[in-house]
Amino acid sequence: MKQLLPPIWLGTLLLAGVAQAQDAAGEQRYAPCASCHGDAAQGDQAQGAPRLNHLSAVYITAQLEKFSAGQRGGADASPQAQAMAAMARTLPDEQAMLEVAVYISALDSPASPATVAGDPALGADYYRQLCGACHAAGAVGNKALHSPRLAGSDDWYLQAQLEAFRSGQRGAHPDDRTGRQMRAMAATLPDDQAVRNVVAYLRELAEPAE
Ligand code: HEC
Ligand code: HEC
Structure with a gap:
């Protein structure tokens, strides 16, 4: 008698096929992003475009949605953030955002060199008192609280974003709850x-730069 593939295997094969197709779609969607964020999403300080590959796909998708909806990168934001909002609007829908986000989060690169001069010991105190409850020990982030991983982010970008939050260039939009x-x-x-x-x-906390 001819052996039939048990349905469970068939399902697995189909899923693997879907995953492969999505990978290819994500790679294609990422092509226009690479001119600023780099081939491995390692970032480019000269363009103000940060490293992305340390972030979770869920956070990347959420930020793309915010840029696209004007909750981030709106009229009060920096010119770079506005340029990024225009890029996010080239992605047609949430499925496209998810595809590119999954592709980015699977990329890898070493952390960028340290460029911000500060006192890490004093910083650790601030972090424990003010930040750790949401961003977690080791700054790995907390999905349930929507707070992103910070370890591995470019230091110049962390500084710029904290300044943007402090000046109201980011996180001021009434619908941007987490911001x-x-x-x-x-x-x-x-x-x-x-x-x-x-x-x-x-x-x-980032892995050493190469
Ligand atoms: C013209 C250059 C440029 C292009 C092209 C570009 N970006 Fe960006 N992107 C930026 C800049 C600049 C920022 C930082 C914005 C800010 O300062 O708030 C950014 C920020 C982001 C962020 C937020 C990261 C974080 O940690 O907050 C994500 C996610 C992102 N880009 C994804 C993408 C994707 C996906 C594409 C392609 C569809 C893309 N970008 C294309 C310049 C660009
Ligand atoms: C109440 C929870 C909470 C606390 C406490 C908190 N954060 Fe956040 N943080 C968030 C959330 C949520 C986001 C995502 C904002 C968004 O969706 O735009 C965020 C985003 C960030 C970002 C932007 C990262 C990126 O790639 O876009 C930085 C930088 C940051 N936090 C640093 C800090 C620092 C430093 C502290 C301590 C002074 C701190 N956070 C305390 C919840 C928190």
Whole structure:
């Protein structure tokens, strides 16, 4: 008698096929992004475009949705954030955002070199008191709280984003619930030196640059 493939195997094969097709779609969708973020999504400081490959696909998708909806990168945001919002709007729907996000989060590159001078020991104190409850020990992030991984992020980008939150260039939109939450937290750092210290601490949590 001819052996039939048990349905469970068939299902697995079909799923593998779907996953492969999505990989290819994600790679294609990423092509226009690489001119700023780099082939491995390692980032490019000269363009203000950050490393992305340390982030979860869920966070990347959520940020693309915010850019696309104007909750991030709106009229009050920096010109770079506005340029990024225009890019996010080239992705037709949530499925496309998810595809490119899954592709990005599977890429790899070493962390970028440290560029921000601060005191990591003082920064660690701030982190424990003000940040760790949401971003978790080791700054690996907490999915349930929508708080992203910070370990592995470019230090210049962490500094720029904390400043953007503090000045209201990010996290001010009334519909940006998680951004508003983070804006309130960024305001608890007493001054720019405290920002540099906490960033220097976060940079130490990243894997070493090559
Ligand atoms: C013209 C250059 C440029 C292109 C092209 C571009 N980006 Fe960006 N992207 C940026 C800049 C600049 C930022 C930082 C914005 C800011 O300062 O808030 C950014 C930020 C992001 C962020 C937020 C990361 C974080 O940690 O907050 C994501 C996600 C992202 N880009 C994904 C993409 C994807 C996906 C594409 C392709 C569809 C893309 N970008 C194309 C310049 C670009
Ligand atoms: C109440 C929870 C909470 C606390 C406490 C908190 N954060 Fe956040 N943080 C978030 C959330 C949620 C986001 C995502 C914001 C968004 O969706 O735009 C975020 C985003 C960020 C980002 C942007 C990262 C990126 O790649 O886009 C930085 C940088 C950051 N937090 C640093 C800090 C630092 C430093 C502290 C301590 C001073 C801190 N956070 C405290 C919840 C928190």
